[in-house]
Amino acid sequence: DRFLPIANVNRIMKAALPKVGKIAKDAKECVQECVSEFVSFITSEASDRCQQEKRKTINGEDILFAMSSLGFDNYIEPLKMYLTKYREVCFNYFTN
Amino acid sequence: MADNTNCDEDSTTTKLKLPISRIRSIMKCAPEISNLSQESVYVITKAAEMFVEYFTREAYDRLPEGRGSIIYKELSNAVEKDPALRFLSDIVPMKVFAGDYIDTNQK
Numbered sequence: 141d142r143f144l145p146i147a148n149v150n151r152i153m154k155a156a157l158p159k160v161g162k163i164a165k166d167a168k169e170c171v172q173e174c175v176s177e178f179v180s181f182i183t184s185e186a187s188d189r190c191q192q193e194k195r196k197t198i199n200g201e202d203i204l205f206a207m208s209s210l211g212f213d214n215y216i217e218p219l220k221m222y223l224t225k226y227r228e229v230c231f232n233y234f235t236n
Numbered sequence: 237m238a239d240n241t242n243c244d245e246d247s248t249t250t251k252l253k254l255p256i257s258r259i260r261s262i263m264k265c266a267p268e269i270s271n272l273s274q275e276s277v278y279v280i281t282k283a284a285e286m287f288v289e290y291f292t293r294e295a296y297d298r299l300p301e302g303r304g305s306i307i308y309k310e311l312s313n314a315v316e317k318d319p320a321l322r323f324l325s326d327i328v329p330m331k332v333f334a335g336d337y338i339d340t341n342q343k
Contacts, residue, residue: 142262148254149288156289157296162305170311171291174324175254176262178287179280181323183266190270197271203279211320215286222282226275 143172182206200226252281259284294318 149172153163185206186198200223207215259281263272295310298317308331315321315328 141258142265144254144258144262144284152253152285152288153292156292157306160304161296163292164305164307166308167295167306167311170308170328171288173327174291174311175284175288177324177327179259179262179284180266182280182283183263183269186276187266187269191268197273198269198276199273200275200279203276203283207283210323212283215283218286219279219283223275223279226278230275 143176146172149175182210182212185210252278253285254281256281291321294321 146168150163150168153168153171154161157163182203183198183206186202189202189205190196190198204216204219204223207213207219256277260272260277263269263277263280291311291314292306294314295306298310298313299306308328312328312330315324316330
């Protein structure tokens with residue numbers, strides 16, 4: 141399936157709005173499609189970079205670099221923190 | 237890298253609201269993809285969640301006075317006006333009435 145579950149998308153949308161905010165069904169479906177497009181967009185850019193550098197595996201930094209190149213700079217700092225935390229958790233898991 | 241999801245059992249900072257497996261499937265459909273590290277899938281999943289929040293808030297900020305629900309129009313307005321959302325212009329085009337479109341073409 142090419143799209144993410146609409147229930148999950150809807151939950152995130154609702155959490156982003158003040159309590160009274162409502163979302164029409166066509167808007168939810170539209171955002172659902174757009175998220176898939178977003179994922180493909182970033183992935184293609186990250187993949188291009190990997191190919192140019194003759195690497196076979198896309199890593200977390202490639203994603204961050206792609207996002208910065210494509211104009212999503214405001215995501216970079218929170219994602220860097222997330223990536224650091226993720227690596228910490230994995231490290232703890234594998235060394236315990 | 238081991239394909240286990242135990243890595244996000246820890247705190248809420250690593251908890252994700254979108255299914256990673258589905259994100260991975262979407263990523264794999266992109267052309268010329270070789271390998272995806274586990275962490276790249278996690279980072280994009282987190283980014284996708286942030287994107288939904290961002291897009292929703294941009295649309296909400298464009299609601300006209302008196303209307304409380306977001307409809308398609310707010311999304312297409314946001315895509316039209318915000319450079320960061322321009323990549324969606326084929327998917328979320330502005331809608332025009334057929335009559336107006338025909339008139340424009342006849343001029």
